[in-house]
Amino acid sequence: MNPVHTTLLILLLPLFSAAVIALGLRRQGAWAAGLSTAVAGAIAILSGQLIFSGQRNFPAAWEWLRLGDFVVSLGFKFDDLAALMLFVVSFVGFLIHIFSLGYMRADAARARFFGGLSIFMFSMLGIVLADNLFMIFIFWELVGFSSYLLIGHWHERTAAAEAAKKAFIVNRVGDFGFLLGIIMCYWSNGTVNLTALGAQHVPSTLIALLLFCGAAGKSAQLPLQVWLPDAMEGPTPVSALIHAATMVAAGIYLLCRINVLMVPEALTVIMWIGTLTALYAALCAVVQRDIKKVLAYSTLSQLGYMVAAFGLGSLTLRHEMGGVVHEMVVATGVGAAMFHLTTHAFFKALLFLGSGSVIHGCHHEQDIFKMGGLRAKMPLTFITFTLGVLAIIGMPGLAGFFSKDAILYLALEKNTAVFAVLVFTAVLTSFYMIRLWKLTFWGTVRSDHAAQAHESGFTMTLPLVVLAVLSIIGGYAGFFSRLAGAVADLVPEATGAAHSTILLVSLGVMLTGASGAWLFYASAETDSLEGKFRLGFRGLTGLKESFDRLYTYYVAKVQQRLAMLLNFIEQIFLAGLLIRGLGGVVTLIGYGARSLYTGSLHTYVYWFLLGTALLWAFAVGIF
Amino acid sequence: MNSLHAQLLQLAIATPLVAALIMAGGLPKRFAVKLAGVAFVVPALIAAWLWQQFPAEGGASYHYLSNLDTGLGRFGITLKLGLNGIALPLFLLAATVGLAAGLYALRSGAERLRLYLTLLLIMQGGLLGVFASVDIFFFYFFHELALIPTFIMVGLWGGRDRNYAAMKMTIYLTAGALLSLLGLIAIYVKSGAQSFDLIELKAVLAHQGLAPTVQKYIFGLLLFGFGTLVSLWPLHTWAPLGYGAAPSSAAMLHAGVLKKFGLYGLIQIALPLLPVGAQTWAWPLALLAGIGNVLVIGLITLAQRDLKQMLGYSSVMHMGYCFLGIACLSTIGSGGVVLLMVAHGLSVALLFMLATSVHHRTHTFDLTEMGGLAQKTPVLAACFVAGTMASIGLPAFANFWGELAIFVALWKFSPGLTAVAVAGVVISAIYGLRAVARIFFGPPSEHLQQVMAQHPPADLGWGERLPALILLAALLWLGFYPQALSRSIDQALPVGLAKVSVGSVTVSPAQP
Numbered sequence A: 001m002n003p004v005h006t007t008l009l010i011l012l013l014p015l016f017s018a019a020v021i022a023l024g025l026r027r028q029g030a031w032a033a034g035l036s037t038a039v040a041g042a043i044a045i046l047s048g049q050l051i052f053s054g055q056r057n058f059p060a061a062w063e064w065l066r067l068g069d070f071v072v073s074l075g076f077k078f079d080d081l082a083a084l085m086l087f088v089v090s091f092v093g094f095l096i097h098i099f100s101l102g103y104m105r106a107d108a109a110r111a112r113f114f115g116g117l118s119i120f121m122f123s124m125l126g127i128v129l130a131d132n133l134f135m136i137f138i139f140w141e142l143v144g145f146s147s148y149l150l151i152g153h154w155h156e157r158t159a160a161a162e163a164a165k166k167a168f169i170v171n172r173v174g175d176f177g178f179l180l181g182i183i184m185c186y187w188s189n190g191t192v193n194l195t196a197l198g199a200q201h202v203p204s205t206l207i208a209l210l211l212f213c214g215a216a217g218k219s220a221q222l223p224l225q226v227w228l229p230d231a232m233e234g235p236t237p238v239s240a241l242i243h244a245a246t247m248v249a250a251g252i253y254l255l256c257r258i259n260v261l262m263v264p265e266a267l268t269v270i271m272w273i274g275t276l277t278a279l280y281a282a283l284c285a286v287v288q289r290d291i292k293k294v295l296a297y298s299t300l301s302q303l304g305y306m307v308a309a310f311g312l313g314s315l316t317l318r319h320e321m322g323g324v325v326h327e328m329v330v331a332t333g334v335g336a337a338m339f340h341l342t343t344h345a346f347f348k349a350l351l352f353l354g355s356g357s358v359i360h361g362c363h364h365e366q367d368i369f370k371m372g373g374l375r376a377k378m379p380l381t382f383i384t385f386t387l388g389v390l391a392i393i394g395m396p397g398l399a400g401f402f403s404k405d406a407i408l409y410l411a412l413e414k415n416t417a418v419f420a421v422l423v424f425t426a427v428l429t430s431f432y433m434i435r436l437w438k439l440t441f442w443g444t445v446r447s448d449h450a451a452q453a454h455e456s457g458f459t460m461t462l463p464l465v466v467l468a469v470l471s472i473i474g475g476y477a478g479f480f481s482r483l484a485g486a487v488a489d490l491v492p493e494a495t496g497a498a499h500s501t502i503l504l505v506s507l508g509v510m511l512t513g514a515s516g517a518w519l520f521y522a523s524a525e526t527d528s529l530e531g532k533f534r535l536g537f538r539g540l541t542g543l544k545e546s547f548d549r550l551y552t553y554y555v556a557k558v559q560q561r562l563a564m565l566l567n568f569i570e571q572i573f574l575a576g577l578l579i580r581g582l583g584g585v586v587t588l589i590g591y592g593a594r595s596l597y598t599g600s601l602h603t604y605v606y607w608f609l610l611g612t613a614l615l616w617a618f619a620v621g622i623f
Numbered sequence B: 001m002n003s004l005h006a007q008l009l010q011l012a013i014a015t016p017l018v019a020a021l022i023m024a025g026g027l028p029k030r031f032a033v034k035l036a037g038v039a040f041v042v043p044a045l046i047a048a049w050l051w052q053q054f055p056a057e058g059g060a061s062y063h064y065l066s067n068l069d070t071g072l073g074r075f076g077i078t079l080k081l082g083l084n085g086i087a088l089p090l091f092l093l094a095a096t097v098g099l100a101a102g103l104y105a106l107r108s109g110a111e112r113l114r115l116y117l118t119l120l121l122i123m124q125g126g127l128l129g130v131f132a133s134v135d136i137f138f139f140y141f142f143h144e145l146a147l148i149p150t151f152i153m154v155g156l157w158g159g160r161d162r163n164y165a166a167m168k169m170t171i172y173l174t175a176g177a178l179l180s181l182l183g184l185i186a187i188y189v190k191s192g193a194q195s196f197d198l199i200e201l202k203a204v205l206a207h208q209g210l211a212p213t214v215q216k217y218i219f220g221l222l223l224f225g226f227g228t229l230v231s232l233w234p235l236h237t238w239a240p241l242g243y244g245a246a247p248s249s250a251a252m253l254h255a256g257v258l259k260k261f262g263l264y265g266l267i268q269i270a271l272p273l274l275p276v277g278a279q280t281w282a283w284p285l286a287l288l289a290g291i292g293n294v295l296v297i298g299l300i301t302l303a304q305r306d307l308k309q310m311l312g313y314s315s316v317m318h319m320g321y322c323f324l325g326i327a328c329l330s331t332i333g334s335g336g337v338v339l340l341m342v343a344h345g346l347s348v349a350l351l352f353m354l355a356t357s358v359h360h361r362t363h364t365f366d367l368t369e370m371g372g373l374a375q376k377t378p379v380l381a382a383c384f385v386a387g388t389m390a391s392i393g394l395p396a397f398a399n400f401w402g403e404l405a406i407f408v409a410l411w412k413f414s415p416g417l418t419a420v421a422v423a424g425v426v427i428s429a430i431y432g433l434r435a436v437a438r439i440f441f442g443p444p445s446e447h448l449q450q451v452m453a454q455h456p457p458a459d460l461g462w463g464e465r466l467p468a469l470i471l472l473a474a475l476l477w478l479g480f481y482p483q484a485l486s487r488s489i490d491q492a493l494p495v496g497l498a499k500v501s502v503g504s505v506t507v508s509p510a511q512p
Helices: A003-024 A029-052 A080-103 A110-129 A133-154 A158-189 A194-199 A205-218 A227-233 A236-245 A247-257 A264-285 A291-313 A332-361 A379-393 A399-414 A416-441 A458-473 A477-484 A496-520 A528-532 A534-574 A584-597 A601-620 B002-024 B029-053 B087-106 B113-132 B136-157 B162-191 B198-207 B212-229 B238-245 B248-258 B260-273 B275-302 B307-327 B331-362 B378-391 B398-413 B415-440 B446-454 B462-480 B483-492 B495-500
Strands: A061-067 A070-075 A316-321 A324-329 B063-068 B079-083
Touching: A003 A029, A003 A110, A029 A080, A029 A110, A061 B331, A061 B398, A061 B483, A070 A133, A070 B398, A080 A110, A080 A236, A080 A247, A080 A332, A080 A458, A080 A477, A110 A133, A110 A236, A110 A247, A133 A158, A133 A205, A133 A227, A133 A236, A133 A247, A133 B398, A158 A194, A158 A205, A158 A227, A158 B398, A158 B415, A205 A247, A205 A264, A227 A236, A227 A291, A236 A247, A236 A291, A236 A332, A247 A291, A247 A332, A264 A291, A264 A416, A264 A534, A291 A332, A291 A399, A291 A416, A332 A379, A332 A399, A332 A458, A332 A477, A379 A399, A379 A416, A379 A458, A379 A496, A399 A416, A399 A458, A399 A496, A416 A496, A534 B275, B002 B029, B002 B063, B002 B079, B002 B113, B029 B087, B029 B113, B079 B087, B079 B113, B087 B113, B087 B248, B087 B260, B087 B331, B087 B462, B087 B483, B113 B136, B113 B248, B113 B260, B136 B162, B136 B198, B136 B248, B136 B260, B162 B198, B162 B212, B162 B238, B162 B260, B198 B260, B212 B260, B212 B275, B238 B248, B238 B307, B248 B260, B248 B307, B248 B331, B260 B275, B260 B307, B260 B331, B275 B307, B275 B415, B307 B331, B307 B398, B307 B415, B331 B378, B331 B398, B331 B446, B331 B462, B331 B483, B378 B398, B378 B415, B378 B462, B398 B415, B398 B462, B462 B483
Parallel strands: none
Antiparallel strands: A061 A070, A316 A324, B063 B079
């Protein structure tokens, strides 16, 4: 099949599925689930065919809107970067569809859920395939909408409804900058086509930073990170697909897409925001009790790694040749960020689905202090989850080890301070993940729900196994290079002394964090951290809440009060109390019209009819 | 063939008016309802057919032209009808919203239904006439024809404060209309064309434009006249009050369609005939609209507790975007405005209608007294969410394209104002989603539990579902395929407009 047709089919199939579900399958949950999953499967097959056929950069663009010189087009840019992302979205997406078949079986609004998943697939694939910034923005907003739908799936719960609203609004704050950046880019370069921008553009720090706002919103970087932990109110498959593996990674993908527009100043900002997000989120993760919240903060932290990697590795190199300073943007950051994005998608989807399996097995218990001893009751979940944990903490030989090392190596080469922070974050990662793992699967059973736990069904365990395999092999060159093509060549690789340093550091980091957690949570009736380091615990909790408090304060005390004040003034006008006192046009109009019409409707009608009649009479020559 | 189409255009306008006449003549109620239904459907079918037949490259000129002598020839007034690339989208809008509002009214169970439908039909005829008139006297006349039923409907079937609202609306809208009439007559007099025919006026003034000072004054008259009708800040105060009180079908037609009269007049008449005047007023207009309509009204919308008031304010806010687009004086900006006019018309009509549907089930418009309705009425909730998303400019709905084009054009005019305007998008997301959450999500309030215990809420019936689906389908259709209208709009926008500012990247925008 013609690659353009394949791509179109990949993009439009989920839209078709969503439309059919919305119009005809609202009450047929099973049919809706089947259709949505079948479509996801078809996309996975078509994507596989497209990716491994080796066809790249085929021309495909259509005019979408034209007003004067302003043209928005709908087009595809399918290079190795897009191919890699397409693989992640379509395959992880398909696996999560299968998982949802089991997880959402008993849900009353199953059709809406699967319709939402289809809308999500449509929007996300649009971002992946888009060849220009306006088109990315369009699908960008649509992913935000599908995220809103799915977070708010259980809308009768106030928390879920609030979380959905918050996610959408915070993303829109990011998109505020993003859209301005795109428009500015359009006017200063005359185009927003990615290929054309790559060929020629005017460098601008402001454009780069404005565009980064979009990425910061979607990938939940400081200070816009507040929506992601709350988004865990959505069903767990949604958390796995949207809020771990794909949508939140779209920010990183965007950055890699617009790599050429970056300038050193902007990259420094991006690097520090990523680094701080990684650290902040890891600190917050340590004090969480909810299994999904731990994973959510962990996702934030890993996204911080990717953003930091992008900022680090895309820094401009200066070198002098014959008195002339040459500047060169290197793209190792793109390689490292996309590498980690891919492996993270595998193991984080695995961890979330594993947590979903646990939650499902424990009758919707999410507090890890009320679990324990699930190792024997849910063996398959335990084994796969363990592999996911080992992958994220960087156990040599697993996917996360390779990709995290690439980032640490980059940091070591470029910026010692960032390196130090990222290493410390890695210790924390190891600590909170082993804490989570131990409290959930080891030790004594600590609640009735956990005591009655059972292994999940086939549709739920199969994706776990596949993702576990991917979490093992995902980091090897034989796998990743075949998948990522030219992007894989950009991944920085440590050699010689640096190689040993990185290996030793990351092993030390992993063992420190892991053994710390293992020993510290020896018996886990309550959070021993809270007991033993009360001050530290409170500090971390406060840190976690500080942003929410600040924003709540702003919304309630500043924004809403300003709105109330303006409204009060407005109401005075509305009630007409001041109309007579204020002078000016309003008063004149009011008086003039009132004297003519005396406020009676019927008078106005009579005036109108009389005027018309007189005019007519005059024209026809009656007088 | 063309004369057949011209006759169809006449028929589209005449059908609702004749039907209204027959009904006023005392047609029994059961026939009246059927006749009204037919009279709402016929113009919609004709409009769709005329849109489909519209020449692909012919947006710049008028088609389906016909000229009827009305005995006013000695003033240069004839009933000249026709559609160009800008009039066509709005004619289609009027027909679509008219159909939805009409279908909704048929099943609304209003008291004195026959009179209600008669007035609605007069409104509908007037609206179709406004956008099909090439003669600017009749353009104005049809507007008045549609306006009077609005006042009466607010006064008779209105909700809270209906008398005050009706009076205030009457005063403001009549004053605005008078100012703009003054401006239109001034153009007629000063041009020396001896004709109200827009085509002729354009030809005469293109040859010999009006003196800059004259243009400045006339444009000012038109701006504030039309501006009042479109709720330009601070002349907007009639709008939330009026829409708060208006019965739903009247609010749908007025906020959705009739309000666009002023914007249409500015784009179709004022900009091409008075280019210098437009430049003088561009900055004052942009500041009033950007700071006043978008920012101040946007914040005020955040403070609303009453659903209909909130919709009224949000509509005022979105008119700010239209004014900003006009102030850009560019093809991109004006094109965006026409797209947004159509899109806003569809979405605001949908939301006003659904607000009434919500009221039927909750017996209140107070947002704090609602909650949890989605559990009982999922289809209503889905439609309302879709309408809200359209109204806050989510891509895939028509509104997005209009706003996008306006933002793009505005950057060339003033990056600072663009930032303000885009910030408005965040504000509208806040009030839109807050309202959705308060009405539909979470647990029901105590008040609502009591109401629901007595009147178990039913989901949208077909009388409500059909109009909602018509409007939603139109919004999505344009959202996915904006070219359906944007092509003819693009062709119709005068080339001279592009020359003034943003035509190409190198030319600088109008001076501050």
